[in-house]
Amino acid sequence: MVEESGVVPASAPTIPPFTREQELTAFRDMLLIRRFEEKAGQLYGMGVIGGFCHLYIGQEAVVVGVKMAARDGDQFTTSYRDHGHMLASGMEPRRVMAELAGKRGGYSKGKGGSMHMFSREANFYGGHGIVGAPAPIGAGVAFANAYRGDGRVSLTFFGEGASNQGQVYEAFNMAALWKLPVVFIVENNRYAMGTEISRASAQIDFSKRGAAFAIPGKQIDGMDVRIVKATADEAIAWCRNGNGPYLIEAQTYRYRGHSMSDPAKYRSKEEVQKMREEHDPIEQVRARLIADGVSEDELKKIDANARKIVAEAADFATADKEPDPSELWTDVLA
Amino acid sequence: MTVNVLMPALSPTMEQGKLAKWLKSEGDAVKAGDVIAEIETDKATMEVEAVDEGVLTRILVPGGTENVAVNTPIAVIAEEGEEVADTADHAPVDRVGEEDKAQKQAEAAPSARGQTAPQDQPGEANKAQTKAAVEAATPAPKATSVAEQPSPRVAPEVPEGTTMVSMTMREALRDAMAEEMRRDPSVFVIGEEVAEYQGAYKVTQGLLQEFGARRVVDTPITEYGFAGVGVGAAFAGLRPIVEFMTFNFSMQAIDHIVNSAAKTLYMSGGQINCPIVFRGPNGAAARVAAQHSQDYSAWYSQVPGLIVISPSNASDAKGLLKAAIRNDNPVVFLENEILYGKTSEVPALEDFVLPIGKARIARPGKDVTLVSFSIGMTYALQAAEQLAKEGIDAEVIDLRTLRPMDTATIIESVKKTGRCVAIEEGWPQCGISAEIAMRVQQEAFDYLDAPVLRVTGKDTPMPYAANLEKLALPSVADVVTAAKAVLYRS
Numbered sequence: 001m002v003e004e005s006g007v008v009p010a011s012a013p014t015i016p017p018f019t020r021e022q023e024l025t026a027f028r029d030m031l032l033i034r035r036f037e038e039k040a041g042q043l044y045g046m047g048v049i050g051g052f053c054h055l056y057i058g059q060e061a062v063v064v065g066v067k068m069a070a071r072d073g074d075q076f077t078t079s080y081r082d083h084g085h086m087l088a089s090g091m092e093p094r095r096v097m098a099e100l101a102g103k104r105g106g107y108s109k110g111k112g113g114s115m116h117m118f119s120r121e122a123n124f125y126g127g128h129g130i131v132g133a134p135a136p137i138g139a140g141v142a143f144a145n146a147y148r149g150d151g152r153v154s155l156t157f158f159g160e161g162a163s164n165q166g167q168v169y170e171a172f173n174m175a176a177l178w179k180l181p182v183v184f185i186v187e188n189n190r191y192a193m194g195t196e197i198s199r200a201s202a203q204i205d206f207s208k209r210g211a212a213f214a215i216p217g218k219q220i221d222g223m224d225v226r227i228v229k230a231t232a233d234e235a236i237a238w239c240r241n242g243n244g245p246y247l248i249e250a251q252t253y254r255y256r257g258h259s260m261s262d263p264a265k266y267r268s269k270e271e272v273q274k275m276r277e278e279h280d281p282i283e284q285v286r287a288r289l290i291a292d293g294v295s296e297d298e299l300k301k302i303d304a305n306a307r308k309i310v311a312e313a314a315d316f317a318t319a320d321k322e323p324d325p326s327e328l329w330t331d332v333l334a
Numbered sequence: 335m336t337v338n339v340l341m342p343a344l345s346p347t348m349e350q351g352k353l354a355k356w357l358k359s360e361g362d363a364v365k366a367g368d369v370i371a372e373i374e375t376d377k378a379t380m381e382v383e384a385v386d387e388g389v390l391t392r393i394l395v396p397g398g399t400e401n402v403a404v405n406t407p408i409a410v411i412a413e414e415g416e417e418v419a420d421t422a423d424h425a426p427v428d429r430v431g432e433e434d435k436a437q438k439q440a441e442a443a444p445s446a447r448g449q450t451a452p453q454d455q456p457g458e459a460n461k462a463q464t465k466a467a468v469e470a471a472t473p474a475p476k477a478t479s480v481a482e483q484p485s486p487r488v489a490p491e492v493p494e495g496t497t498m499v500s501m502t503m504r505e506a507l508r509d510a511m512a513e514e515m516r517r518d519p520s521v522f523v524i525g526e527e528v529a530e531y532q533g534a535y536k537v538t539q540g541l542l543q544e545f546g547a548r549r550v551v552d553t554p555i556t557e558y559g560f561a562g563v564g565v566g567a568a569f570a571g572l573r574p575i576v577e578f579m580t581f582n583f584s585m586q587a588i589d590h591i592v593n594s595a596a597k598t599l600y601m602s603g604g605q606i607n608c609p610i611v612f613r614g615p616n617g618a619a620a621r622v623a624a625q626h627s628q629d630y631s632a633w634y635s636q637v638p639g640l641i642v643i644s645p646s647n648a649s650d651a652k653g654l655l656k657a658a659i660r661n662d663n664p665v666v667f668l669e670n671e672i673l674y675g676k677t678s679e680v681p682a683l684e685d686f687v688l689p690i691g692k693a694r695i696a697r698p699g700k701d702v703t704l705v706s707f708s709i710g711m712t713y714a715l716q717a718a719e720q721l722a723k724e725g726i727d728a729e730v731i732d733l734r735t736l737r738p739m740d741t742a743t744i745i746e747s748v749k750k751t752g753r754c755v756a757i758e759e760g761w762p763q764c765g766i767s768a769e770i771a772m773r774v775q776q777e778a779f780d781y782l783d784a785p786v787l788r789v790t791g792k793d794t795p796m797p798y799a800a801n802l803e804k805l806a807l808p809s810v811a812d813v814v815t816a817a818k819a820v821l822y823r824s
C-alpha cells in the first residue's frame with residue numbers, strides 16, 4: 001500500500017479518476033483561491049494590504065486535494081503562505097481578506113495579518129511566521145488527537161525551504177516514535193524565496209526526508225488535484241489506523257514571487273510561462289470537465305461566483321474599520 | 335598502605351546523602367571496580383566502587399546512616415595482612431551530634447521568628463506557636479553546610495491555624511503536578527527523563543507510576559521539537575507541563591516559547607490560547623560553569639504574553655505551580671537546583687493555590703527595602719539578619735512572580751523605607767534589578783533618600799573554578815554593603 005520514498009511520475013497511469021462532482025468541487029475550490037489571491041495582489045498594490053503577503057497562486061491543487069481527503073475535525077496547520085489553506089478549511093473569505101487589510105473584522109481582529117491567522121472553529125491552527133514551526137506544532141496537535149483517541153488527523157503543511165530547518169526533523173522523530181496521526185505535506189514549489197532547491201538541499205527528493213525515521217514518504221505531482229487527493233486518502237487512512245505519520249512531497253509551483261515585494265529574478269519568465277501553460281492545476285480540471293461535456297457557460301458561472309465572493313470580500317475589507325486603539329492591549333493574556 | 339573510601343558526591347550540588355547499605359562486609363577482599371556500597375540522595379541511588387585492591391578492613395559508617403556529608407571517610411581498604419590504626423581520621427561521623435544540632439536549630443527558630451513578628455499582627459504569635467508544634471512533630475531539618483532557607487512568614491493566603499508540613503521544594507513541585515494531574519485529565523508532563531528515570535533532578539519522581547506513560551512522556555533530546563509539540567497540544571486544548579532539564583537548554587526552544595506560545599493569543603485575536611507551563615531549574619547550580627549556569631529571568635520577563643514565576647521556597651513553589659498549571663496562558667516557571675533540596679513549611683491544605691502576580695513580604699522592616707526572588711532571597715534574608723544585628727531593620731520582598739511584576743508592593747515598601755536594594759543572580763544589564771530600579775525611580779522618586787542599588791551576578795560568563803564562581807555570584811556581604819550604602823552607613 002505504501003511506497004516508501006517511491007517516486008510517482010506525473011504521467012502515472014494509475015491516476016484515480018474523479019467523479020464529475022469531485023471535479024467540480026476541485027474546480028470551484030481552487031478557482032476561489034486563485035481569484036482570492038489575484039485580488040489580494042491587487043489590494044496589495046493599492047496599499048490596502050501591507051507588510052508581507054505571500055500568494056498561493058499555482059499551488060492550489062495541494063491544499064484542495066488534501067482537503068478533499070480530510071474528514072470534518074481534521075486540523076490544518078501551515079506556515080505563512082496560508083490564504084489557500086484558510087479558504088480550503090472553510091474560513092470566510094471576507095474575514096480572511098479583512099485580516100490581510102488589518103481591519104477589525106479580520107479573523108485576528110487585524111492583529112495577525114496575512115502571516116498569522118487562526119480559526120479554532122475551522123480547526124485551522126495557523127498561519128505561522130516561522131517556516132518550520134508547523135512541523136512540531138502540527139505534531140503537537142496530533143499528540144492531542146492521540147491523547148484523546150478521537151481519531152482526528154493533523155494535516156501539516158510546510159515548504160521545501162522549511163524542510164531544511166532542524167525542528168522539522170525533531171518533529172519527524174517524535175511523530176514516528178509516538179505514532180502520531182499527522183500527515184506532513186511538503187509543498188515543494190522549487191524556490192525557497194530566491195534559492196532554487198538544488199542550491200539549498202543535498203537531498204532534493206523530499207519524500208525521502210522521513211526515511212531516517214521510517215516515515216513512509218511519497219513524491220507526487222502536486223499540480224494534479226486527483227493525485228493529491230488519492231495520496232492524501234492513503235496517508236490519512238494510514239494515520240487514522242494508528243500507523244503513525246506519513247510524508248507527502250507535493251511537487252508544485254508558485255507563479256508569483258516569494259512575496260509581493262519579490263521581483264523573482266532568479267528564474268526565467270519562460271519557466272513560469274511553461275508551468276502555467278502546461279501544468280496549471282485549474283486548467284487541467286477545466287479541460288477534463290469540458291471533455292466530460294460540462295459547458296463553458298457552467299464553468300464561467302462558477303468563475304463569476306468566485307469573483308463575486310472575492311469582490312465582496314475586498315469591499316468588506318476595504319470598507320471595514322481599523323481595530324479600535326484599545327485593541328492594542330487586548331488578547332495579550334487570556 | 336591503607337586507603338580511605340570517602341562519601342562520594344553524586345551531583346554538583348550534593349552535600350550529603352544516605353549510606354543505604356554495604357554490599358561487602360569487614361574482612362572481605364575487594365578489587366578495583368567492585369561495588370561495595372549503595373548511596374542514596376533524594377535524587378538518586380548510586381553504587382560506590384572500590385578504587386583499589388585490598389581488604390575492606392573497616393566500615394566507618396554503618397549501612398542505613400542518613401545525612402553523611404560528602405567526603406566523610408566511610409570505610410578503609412588495606413593491603414592484605416595490614417594493621418589498621420583507629421585514627422581520628424577514620425572516626426565515624428557523629429550522627430547523634432548532628433541531629434542534636436539540627437533539633438536545636440529547629441527549636442530555636444520559632445522563637446526567633448516570634449521576636450521579629452510585628453506587634454500589630456496579633457495572629458503572628460499564634461502562627462509561630464502552630465509552627466513550633468508542627469516542627470516538634472516532624473523530623474528535624476537535615477543539617478547542611480549551607481544555611482537552610484528561612485521558612486516564609488505564614489502568608490495571608492493561608493488560613494490561620496493551618497497545619498504546616500515540612501517538605502523540600504522538589505517534593506512540593508512534584509505534589510503540585512500530581513495534584514493537578516489528578517484534578518484535570520488534560521494535564522500531562524513531557525520532557526527529557528521525566529518518566530522512567532524519574533526526573534533528571536527527581537522532580538517528577540513517582541508520576542509515571544501513578545499516571546502512566548500516556549501522561550508522563552519521556553522525550554528524545556529535542557528541546558526545540560518538544561517545546562513545539564507541547565505548544566501544538568496546548569493549542570488543541572491540552573495542558574502540557576514541559577520540563578526542561580535545565581533552562582539553559584530552553585535556548586534551543588525559545589522560538590516556540592516566544593514566537594508560538596507567547597504571541598499566538600494576540601495574533602489570533604484572542605481565539606487560540608496556549609495553556610502550557612515550561613518549567614525546570616534555572617540559573618547557576620554549583621560548578622557547572624558557563625553553559626549550564628545562566629539565569630533566564632530577565633529574558634523571559636521581557637516577553638508580553640508570558641507569565642514568569644520564580645519561587646524561593648517550597649510553599650510558594652507548590653501554590654504557584656498549581657496556579658500556573660491552571661492558568662490559561664503560557665507560564666515560564668523558573669526553579670533553582672540549589673533550592674530543590676531545601677526544606678520549608680508548606681500548608682497542609684487540600685488545594686493550596688497562590689495568586690500569580692503577588693509579591694510576598696518575607697520580612698517586614700522599616701529602614702531599607704530589599705527586593706529579590708528565587709535563590710536571591712537566600713542572600714536577602716541572611717543579609718537582613720545581619721543588618722538586624724547592627725540595628726538596621728530591613729524589609730525583604732520576595733517577588734515570586736516576575737511577570738506581571740507586583741510593582742505596588744515594592745512601591746508601597748519604598749515609600750515607607752525610602753531606600754531600595756534589588757538582588758538577583760542574573761546579569762546586571764537589562765536585568766530584573768534594572769527593571770525594579772526603573773519602576774521605583776518612576777513611581778517613588780520623591781520618596782527616595784538614596785539611589786536604588788542592585789546586587790547581581792557579575793557581568794561575565796560563569797567560571798568553573800570554585801573561587802571564581804564564588805566571585806561571580808552575589809554574596810550576603812554584597813547585600814549588606816549595598817544596604818548600608820543606601821543608608822549612608824559604613
